[in-house]
Amino acid sequence: MNVLRLQRLEHGMSQLRLSIKSGVWQSRISAFENELFSPSAKEKRRLAKALGVAEDAIFPLGEPAKK
Numbered sequence: 001m002n003v004l005r006l007q008r009l010e011h012g013m014s015q016l017r018l019s020i021k022s023g024v025w026q027s028r029i030s031a032f033e034n035e036l037f038s039p040s041a042k043e044k045r046r047l048a049k050a051l052g053v054a055e056d057a058i059f060p061l062g063e064p065a066k067k
Contacts, residue, residue, distance in 0.1 A: 018047070
């Protein structure tokens with residue numbers, strides 16, 4: 001399972017709640033979780049902050065970029 005999804009579920013958040021808290025559109029969170037493409041650096045920061053974790057906890061360094 002996708003690390004972003006695991007972290008979101010561990011924090012008891014729906015995609016909608018994470019979207020509201022992070023300012024990242026829910027459709028983009030869904031696309032990230034389904035590994036359709038990778039978030040921008042700004043989106044990574046926002047999502048990590050909203051979840052209260054380090055960026056590399058949900059987006060490991062060296063992870064190949066998706067389009």
